[in-house]
Amino acid sequence: MDFSIGVDLGGTNLRIAAYSPASGVLEVISLPTRLASGSLAVVDDLCDGVQALIARHSDEYELSGIGIGLPGPLELPAGRVHSPPNLPGWDQFEFRREVEARIGRHVAIDKDANLAALAEAGLGLGFEMGVSSLCMLTLGTGIGNGIVLDGKVYHGAMGMAGEAGHLTIDPDGPVCGCKNTGCLEVFASATGVVRMAREAISKGAEGLGRLHDIDGGQFSARTVAEAAKGGDVDAQRIFETVGRSIGIGLAELVNTLNLPLYVIGGGLVAAWELFAPFALKELRARSYVYRLTEPGSAVGSAFSFGGTQVLPAKLGTDAGLLGACLLGMNEI
Amino acid sequence: MDFSIGVDLGGTNLRIAAYSPASGVLEVISLPTRLASGSLAVVDDLCDGVQALIARHSDEYELSGIGIGLPGPLELPAGRVHSPPNLPGWDQFEFRREVEARIGRHVAIDKDANLAALAEAGLGLGFEMGVSSLCMLTLGTGIGNGIVLDGKVYHGAMGMAGEAGHLTIDPDGPVCGCKNTGCLEVFASATGVVRMAREAISKGAEGLGRLHDIDGGQFSARTVAEAAKGGDVDAQRIFETVGRSIGIGLAELVNTLNLPLYVIGGGLVAAWELFAPFALKELRARSYVYRLTEPGSAVGSAFSFGGTQVLPAKLGTDAGLLGACLLGMNEI
Numbered sequence: 243m244d245f246s247i248g249v250d251l252g253g254t255n256l257r258i259a260a261y262s263p264a265s266g267v268l269e270v271i272s273l274p275t276r277l278a279s280g281s282l283a284v285v286d287d288l289c290d291g292v293q294a295l296i297a298r299h300s301d302e303y304e305l306s307g308i309g310i311g312l313p314g315p316l317e318l319p320a321g322r323v324h325s326p327p328n329l330p331g332w333d334q335f336e337f338r339r340e341v342e343a344r345i346g347r348h349v350a351i352d353k354d355a356n357l358a359a360l361a362e363a364g365l366g367l368g369f370e371m372g373v374s375s376l377c378m379l380t381l382g383t384g385i386g387n388g389i390v391l392d393g394k395v396y397h398g399a400m401g402m403a404g405e406a407g408h409l410t411i412d413p414d415g416p417v418c419g420c421k422n423t424g425c426l427e428v429f430a431s432a433t434g435v436v437r438m439a440r441e442a443i444s445k446g447a448e449g450l451g452r453l454h455d456i457d458g459g460q461f462s463a464r465t466v467a468e469a470a471k472g473g474d475v476d477a478q479r480i481f482e483t484v485g486r487s488i489g490i491g492l493a494e495l496v497n498t499l500n501l502p503l504y505v506i507g508g509g510l511v512a513a514w515e516l517f518a519p520f521a522l523k524e525l526r527a528r529s530y531v532y533r534l535t536e537p538g539s540a541v542g543s544a545f546s547f548g549g550t551q552v553l554p555a556k557l558g559t560d561a562g563l564l565g566a567c568l569l570g571m572n573e574i
Numbered sequence: 575m576d577f578s579i580g581v582d583l584g585g586t587n588l589r590i591a592a593y594s595p596a597s598g599v600l601e602v603i604s605l606p607t608r609l610a611s612g613s614l615a616v617v618d619d620l621c622d623g624v625q626a627l628i629a630r631h632s633d634e635y636e637l638s639g640i641g642i643g644l645p646g647p648l649e650l651p652a653g654r655v656h657s658p659p660n661l662p663g664w665d666q667f668e669f670r671r672e673v674e675a676r677i678g679r680h681v682a683i684d685k686d687a688n689l690a691a692l693a694e695a696g697l698g699l700g701f702e703m704g705v706s707s708l709c710m711l712t713l714g715t716g717i718g719n720g721i722v723l724d725g726k727v728y729h730g731a732m733g734m735a736g737e738a739g740h741l742t743i744d745p746d747g748p749v750c751g752c753k754n755t756g757c758l759e760v761f762a763s764a765t766g767v768v769r770m771a772r773e774a775i776s777k778g779a780e781g782l783g784r785l786h787d788i789d790g791g792q793f794s795a796r797t798v799a800e801a802a803k804g805g806d807v808d809a810q811r812i813f814e815t816v817g818r819s820i821g822i823g824l825a826e827l828v829n830t831l832n833l834p835l836y837v838i839g840g841g842l843v844a845a846w847e848l849f850a851p852f853a854l855k856e857l858r859a860r861s862y863v864y865r866l867t868e869p870g871s872a873v874g875s876a877f878s879f880g881g882t883q884v885l886p887a888k889l890g891t892d893a894g895l896l897g898a899c900l901l902g903m904n905e906i
Contacts, residue, residue, distance in 0.1 A: 315862070315863070315866060317873050317876070320876065324866055324872075324873065325866075334872070373731075375731065387830075389830075397832070398831055398832025398833060399705075399707065399832055399833055399834040399877065399879075399882075400832055400867050400873055400874075400876075400877060401832070402832040402863045402866065402867060402873075403831055403832035404830065404832075405829040405830070405832075405862075405863050406829060406830055408829050408861070408862065408863075409825075409826050409829060409830070410822050410825060410826065410860055411745070412745060413743070413744060413822060420862040421859070421862065422825070422859065422860045422861070422862070490742050490745060493741075493742060493754070494741050494742065494826050494830070495830065497737040497738065497740050497741060498719075498721075498735065498736065498737070498738055498741070498826070498827065498830055498831070499730055499735055499830070500729070500730025500731055500732055500733070500734040500735035500736075500737075501730060501731055502731040502732075527753070527754065528742055528754045529740070529754070530647070530737075530740065530752040530753065530754070531647070531734045531737050531740075534647060534656055534657075534734065535732050540656075540666070541649050541656065541732055541734075542732075544652065544732075545731065545732060547731070550731075
């Protein structure tokens, strides 16, 4: 039987899994990402873990391949990273070359958000619905995006497709880390929610202000979501902005890609019921492709998947790691 | 030797061509589109023309297939049209079924803007640059959009991909024909240019006002472009808006698709030098994927095509017809 190694390299955690399609995840190694020790130290940790898992499972299984996900921007097929915001100091780092030199064999590399989308397609919502193409938005500290077409990650010409976190939602909006103004990420990431909450507090939002005083350094998007669920109108208004922004972003994606499935994942999806109604309302208003193809429409009903679906992710925080395992399996 | 039949069915003109890869276009039939006589009369004209060309060229050549382009929205593979703005009265029309019943064989059907993109890929800029993937915007009365990946039109799940003319550029902008507000089409089509010129006149733009009085019913985007080229500041400002809007739209497309080539075609491209500098400036400011991959960048230089290119179309108004001929050839 075959197995693969999947790696999810994040700015905080490094996770390495052994996976078999027949048995699922066999073992996971979790380590802190030693960013302060430099990129080569992180690659050493990564390769040590990969080799330990290969050694431990090669008696029982045969290795298909190794898949690694890391934060973008990632140039493919070179496997070179370019100014990744979550891996400071890694600009122009020859990631593929360093990993392959240590492991002594080819590794498949991809952006973490692409691998989360691949996992949703192969093991999550796409698998359940019987569709092999989808677009996923991961609402976390930033907003990740991955596009899967016919079961394969869509990379574009240079590996940099799927950056919908930086679609312009409001041309005159706040400045984003990417230097654009009014990106989706500014309005619909966890960071964006906290920023909008602080703005609301500075303008006199009392409920949020009290929570901020109580939570201190713990004040987070989760705090704001709980306030909204508890009826705080200022907090609810923030999630209306989250939803409307996602709706505008989805309208761009639906009009351009016309996929059967759009998946929303990441930590912020716990607040799905707070923002999703606004997102769908905005999407319907802004995309005539959506109106023509939404569930219940004449066109949508003509297809087995029932029309353009927008749904919360099924796989949780393991999506990226599972996608890396699938990528490794595809190396057969 | 092989030949194909290509049809470009527009709201005004119906053109039918016989084409051979070895000899190019062999013959073109041009007719008015008899919309007032109903959809079946138009299909009759179309099929009569197709059969006449097949009969005239079948002695010398062997027929590969028939390709037909028409305005969207078009549901594929059914070949059914849905509320097409340029074919009033055709909602839910079973175009494929009616054509195939008359001709007695399979026909390949696609949206006209997709076929213009296919022609630029196979015979125009893509062919020249050696790239087989591109995204094309056709700036005409409206804005058409087509995406070609690896030499084939990208359709999405239901045939409705490539509607970038309706990307939201300004969420609070003017109402578009698609019912959204602030679409690209509102700012960067010929219709949009005339609308902005009339607005400027109503606010006291004297030069444009004089031209409007002289031209009367002939006042068009071309008039505004000529005024801008002649130094009229109000007209130049309109093309700045055209360019900035295209730049925002391109930023969405570059961030999502990461293609090697974005082609701008249609009648308004005659004003390329008036709007392109603003478009590229806005694109650079809004898309970090573009900044990382533009010509001259580290990533861009690593690829044979030199990085993300934005260029005016090479093929003129025949692009859609040529693309239909290519589509017919692909039916082999």
